[in-house]
Structure formats: C-alpha cells, structure tokens
Amino acid sequence: MVYTGGGLSSKIPVESTSSSSSRNLGLVVAMTQKHRPPHVLTVAGSDSGAGAGIQADLKACAALGVYCSTVITAVTAQNTVGVQGVNAVAEDFVEAQLRSVLSDMQVDVVKTGMLPSIGVVEILCKSLKEFPVQALVVDPVMVSTSGDVLADSSILVGFRGELFPMADIVTPNLKEASALLGGVELKTVADMHFAAKAIHDLGPRNVLIKGGDLPASLDAVDVFFDGENCYELRASRINTRNTHGTGCTLASCIAAELAKGSLMLPAVQVAKRFVESALDYSKDIVIGSGPQGPLDHFLKLKSSVNSSSRGAAFNPSSLLLYAVTDSGMTKKWSRSMTDVVKAAIEGGATIIQLREKDVETREFMELAKACGEICRSRGIPLVINDRIDIALACGADGVHVGQSDMPTRVARALLGPEKIIGVSCKTVEQALQAWADGADYIGCGGVFPTSTKANNLTIGLDGLKTVCLASKLPVVAIGGIGIGNALSVMDIGAPNLKGVAVVSALFDRECVSSETRKLSDLLSTAK
Numbered sequence: 001m002v003y004t005g006g007g008l009s010s011k012i013p014v015e016s017t018s019s020s021s022s023r024n025l026g027l028v029v030a031m032t033q034k035h036r037p038p039h040v041l042t043v044a045g046s047d048s049g050a051g052a053g054i055q056a057d058l059k060a061c062a063a064l065g066v067y068c069s070t071v072i073t074a075v076t077a078q079n080t081v082g083v084q085g086v087n088a089v090a091e092d093f094v095e096a097q098l099r100s101v102l103s104d105m106q107v108d109v110v111k112t113g114m115l116p117s118i119g120v121v122e123i124l125c126k127s128l129k130e131f132p133v134q135a136l137v138v139d140p141v142m143v144s145t146s147g148d149v150l151a152d153s154s155i156l157v158g159f160r161g162e163l164f165p166m167a168d169i170v171t172p173n174l175k176e177a178s179a180l181l182g183g184v185e186l187k188t189v190a191d192m193h194f195a196a197k198a199i200h201d202l203g204p205r206n207v208l209i210k211g212g213d214l215p216a217s218l219d220a221v222d223v224f225f226d227g228e229n230c231y232e233l234r235a236s237r238i239n240t241r242n243t244h245g246t247g248c249t250l251a252s253c254i255a256a257e258l259a260k261g262s263l264m265l266p267a268v269q270v271a272k273r274f275v276e277s278a279l280d281y282s283k284d285i286v287i288g289s290g291p292q293g294p295l296d297h298f299l300k301l302k303s304s305v306n307s308s309s310r311g312a313a314f315n316p317s318s319l320l321l322y323a324v325t326d327s328g329m330t331k332k333w334s335r336s337m338t339d340v341v342k343a344a345i346e347g348g349a350t351i352i353q354l355r356e357k358d359v360e361t362r363e364f365m366e367l368a369k370a371c372g373e374i375c376r377s378r379g380i381p382l383v384i385n386d387r388i389d390i391a392l393a394c395g396a397d398g399v400h401v402g403q404s405d406m407p408t409r410v411a412r413a414l415l416g417p418e419k420i421i422g423v424s425c426k427t428v429e430q431a432l433q434a435w436a437d438g439a440d441y442i443g444c445g446g447v448f449p450t451s452t453k454a455n456n457l458t459i460g461l462d463g464l465k466t467v468c469l470a471s472k473l474p475v476v477a478i479g480g481i482g483i484g485n486a487l488s489v490m491d492i493g494a495p496n497l498k499g500v501a502v503v504s505a506l507f508d509r510e511c512v513s514s515e516t517r518k519l520s521d522l523l524s525t526a527k
C-alpha cells in the first residue's frame with residue numbers, strides 16, 4: 001500500500017510491499033485474474049431517505065469502484081424535512097457486525113459516520129485494535145443539517161480520548177468543529193485554519209474542516225491540515241438544495257481513494273471534486289418536499305438529454321423520418337443549425353443526427369449542446385455522427401458510427417448500455433457484426449446515388465432488401481432518398497425497415513419545415 005500517513009497504520013502491521021504490489025497489479029489485470037478489490041468498511045447509521053449515512057457511503061464507494069461493507073450503528077427515520085426518529089442498534093450487536101466483517105473480509109480502510117453512543121466508540125476502538133486496518137477515516141457526525149441531534153455531546157469524550165488518536169483523518173463540518181473545540185465560534189476561512197490546527201492537537205494525523213456551511217456567497221472552501229501545512233481546497237459553490245449527504249459522501253470518497261492506495265491529500269482532492277460534480281449533476285433533481293434534498297451519486301452516469309427525453313429503451317419507430325444535418329447546406333441557405341433542427345422537428349422528423357465533418361471540436365460541442373436542448377424539449381432523440389466524445393460530453397442520446405470509425409463494441413463500452421448506437425452497413429456480414437457488437441439499429445445504403453457522400457457505393461433496393469432480411473436489428477435506409485422515392489424504399493417488403501434517413505431532401509430546400517412535413521405525411525401512408 002502506498003499510503004504512508006496515519007496514526008493507525010503506524011501502529012498496525014502493514015501489508016508487505018510484495019502483496020500490495022500484487023494487489024495493484026491485480027487491479028490492472030482485473031479482467032483475467034482473481035483479485036481482491038479495494039475494500040472500505042463503513043460504520044455508520046442508516047438514512048431512510050438514502051442521501052446520507054450508510055446509503056451515501058455505499059453509493060460513493062460504488063461510484064469510485066471500491067467494495068463497501070457496512071456496520072449499521074443506528075437506524076434513522078429521515079427525509080428531506082428532517083430526522084423523525086433514531087433507533088440505535090444494541091451495542092453488542094454493533095460489535096457482532098464488526099466482528100463478522102473484520103474477522104473474515106480483508107478491510108483496507110474503515111470509515112465512521114454516526115456513532116450514537118460512547119459505548120459504540122469504545123467497541124469500535126477495541127475491534128480496530130483486534131483487527132487492524134490500513135487507515136481510519138472519522139467523520140464526527142453529531143448534528144444533521146436539519147439541526148437534529150445524531151449523537152449527543154457525551155460522545156465528545158469518546159472522540160477526543162480514544163477515536164481521534166487512532167484516526168488518519170477527521171472531517172468535521174463547521175458546527176462539529178465548533179463543538180469539538182468547546183463551542184468556539186467558527187465563521188470564516190481564517191477560523192477554519194485555527195480549528196484545523198486545534199483539532200489536530202486532539203490526535204488525528206490529518207484534519208479536514210468542511211466549509212459547506214460557510215455563507216452562500218463564498219466558494220465551498222475546506223481547510224486541510226496535515227500537521228505541517230494548511231491547504232485551502234476550493235470548489236465553486238453549487239446553487240442547489242440537494243446538499244444532504246455531502247459530508248458522508250466526502251468522507252467515503254476519501255476512504256475509497258485511500259483503499260485504492262492513494263496518499264491523503266490527493267485522496268481528499270479527488271473526494272472534493274467528486275462531491276462538487278455530483279452536486280452539479282444533481283442540482284436540479286427534485287426528491288422530497290423538505291428544505292434539503294439528497295445528492296445523486298450516479299446521476300453523472302446518465303446524460304441530461306437521456307434522462308428527460310428517452311427514459312425507456314431505444315424505440316425503433318423513431319427511425320421513421322431520420323434527419324441528418326449538413327453544415328454545408330445550412331451555410332448555403334444562410335441558416336443556423338439550431339433553426340434547421342427546430343424546423344425539421346416541427347415538420348415531423350422523428351430523430352436527429354448531427355453530422356459535422358469540418359467543425360472544430362469546441363464548436364461541435366456547443367452546437368451539440370444547443371441542439372440537445374432543442375431535441376430534449378421536444379422529446380426527439382439526438383445522435384452524434386462519429387464522435388463518441390462529443391456525444392458523452394453533451395449528453396446526447398447516442399452516436400452513429402461508420403465502418404471505419406470507432407469499433408461498435410468499444411463505443412458500447414464507453415457509452416454504456418443505455419445510449420443509442422447506430423452503425424452504417426452495406427453488407428449482411430456488417431449487419432450481423434453490428435448486432436453482435438451491441439448496436440441498436442443499422443443505417444443501410446447508399447440506396448440511391450447521392451451527392452452528400454463522395455465515392456459511396458450504391459447498393460440499390462435489392463441490396464437494401466438483402467441486408468434488411470438478414471439483419472437482426474431495425475434498419476433505416478439512407479442515400480439519395482427523398483419525396484420522389486421514399487415510398488418505393490419503404491415498400492421493399494422488409495418488416496424491420498423502420499424508416500428513411502435524409503439530408504438534401506430536407507436541408508437543401510427553400511423551406512425545411514414544409515419539406516419535412518411533406519415527407520412525413522408521405523411516410524405515414526407507407527405500409
């Protein structure tokens with residue numbers, strides 16, 4: 001284990017270098033060998049609202065790829081309004097849980113949250129002496145943000161006397177720091193420097209004073225003291241009511257990073273960045289009616305476009321009128337891309353693909369974001385041509401890739417199970433491969449000659465039909481399709497042919513919305 005700091009680790013046998021390096025290696029070759037994942041044990045209370053406590057700890061560790069076991073010290077009835085009840089788990093049963101986990105599972109780091117009585121603190125310290133671990137992270141939870149008491153002040157004796165001297169880091173918020181120091185007022189960042197040093201004198205190797213409760217006008221500044229240097233760790237303050245559980249999450253992330261082998265300061269920095277981005281991603285979610293909602297640890301796994309417009313799995317019927325943008329045509333007609341996308345949707349386009357061959361990445365991103373908002377508000381999926389990075393960055397619904405772009409299997413691994421992936425295919429083999437690699441649909445063509453794509457082999461209606469009949473995926477036909485031939489395409493007699501993809505027929509016309517409307521009306525008459 002690389003981690004070197006820690007009152008606890010200095011007193012306990014540390015894993016030998018060879019076993020720690022073999023574990024790190026194990027992480028690298030995780031796909032092929034049996035390995036032991038980094039492991040955090042949280043000793044904390046349950047929060048029925050699942051924003052804080054055990055539930056936050058589990059989610060934070062999972063989000064950072066660390067296994068988390070749990071010793072539950074209390075069950076709270078809690079929601080976004082406050083704490084309605086606390087039921088402490090019998091002390092001997094807390095001890096039984098500690099023994100079960102510590103005696104059997106190789107725990108790397110213990111993280112503590114709500115410890116409802118001094119008896120529990122004593123049991124914990126005793127267990128840690130019997131079953132030493134690499135590091136101890138103590139979040140000295142006393143009062144919930146709603147002002148409800150989670151551990152009364154008698155706990156301070158246990159913290160000061162036994163637990164803190166064993167801790168590698170303690171992470172009080174402003175109120176808790178104040179209580180630990182006998183009630184001194186802490187209001188400014190300068191006060192936090194003072195508090196960090198004073199709490200360090202109580203025995204922990206490192207102290208982090210959390211500034212979530214600083215005035216809302218200030219950045220979210222935390223002060224970290226390692227016994228020598230004081231650091232101000234800054235994050236921009238996210239304007240949101242959903243801050244319930246930030247403290248538990250922060251401490252669990254620190255524990256998770258330590259369990260992976262990080263040093264203390266980098267672990268704290270990763271943890272702080274995680275909290276900041278989780279707050280940002282969940283700033284607008286509405287859970288509960290009280291003043292403080294929970295943050296959502298996994299929201300960043302879903303895209304903003306995705307969560308509102310799709311919700312459910314990809315619906316192949318959205319392939320019916322597939323509009324593919326072309327910035328050359330947009331320029332030629334002196335239109336903006338966002339207006340063009342709006343017009344196509346207004347006319348009845350059922351899915352939009354942004355296809356930008358010649359723009360800079362930055363501009364593409366801005367464009368994709370703006371189009372994403374338009375599509376989302378109208379319930380129309382947006383896919384990005386070629387660029388998996390842009391799709392991820394702007395939260396698009398998916399991508400469309402060609403045979404020479406990123407392999408579909410890799411794109412699927414990067415995008416996760418929910419995003420739409422379409423693949424351009426000309427042959428039966430390509431269509432079957434796309435299915436095997438996890439695509440959602442194929443684009444098949446060029447059906448007719450087209451000016452949009454140079455040197456593009458035309459496969460004709462026969463080629464289209466052959467691929468459709470063999471394909472296990474829904475198909476959208478592409479290439480030279482417009483009002484004049486769309487019905488002949490839809491009528492080839494292949495049930496999985498779900499629609500036509502068009503570029504010039506919509507965008508190289510005087511009025512995009514009315515051209516789209518004509519094609520839409522025509523397609524609605526197809527069998």
Ligand SMILES: Nc1ncnc2c1ncn2[C@@H]1O[C@H](COP(=O)(O)OP(=O)(O)OP(=O)(O)O)[C@@H](O)[C@H]1O
Binds near residue numbers: 172173237238
């Ligand atoms: N609005 C915010 N924007 C950005 N960071 C924040 C915000 N609120 C809190 N934080 C950060 O979240 C972490 C937890 O701080 P906080 O002071 O809220 O802890 P806490 O009171 O123990 O949390 P809780 O009791 O809600 O679990 C700190 O790193 C803090 O800077």
Ligand SMILES: Cc1ncc(CO)c(N)n1
Binds near residue numbers: 044144145150
């Ligand atoms: C169970 C529990 N632990 C910790 C906190 C502090 O956020 C809370 N509100 N509830």
Ligand SMILES: [Mg+2]
Binds near residue numbers: 213
């Ligand atoms: Mg708080």
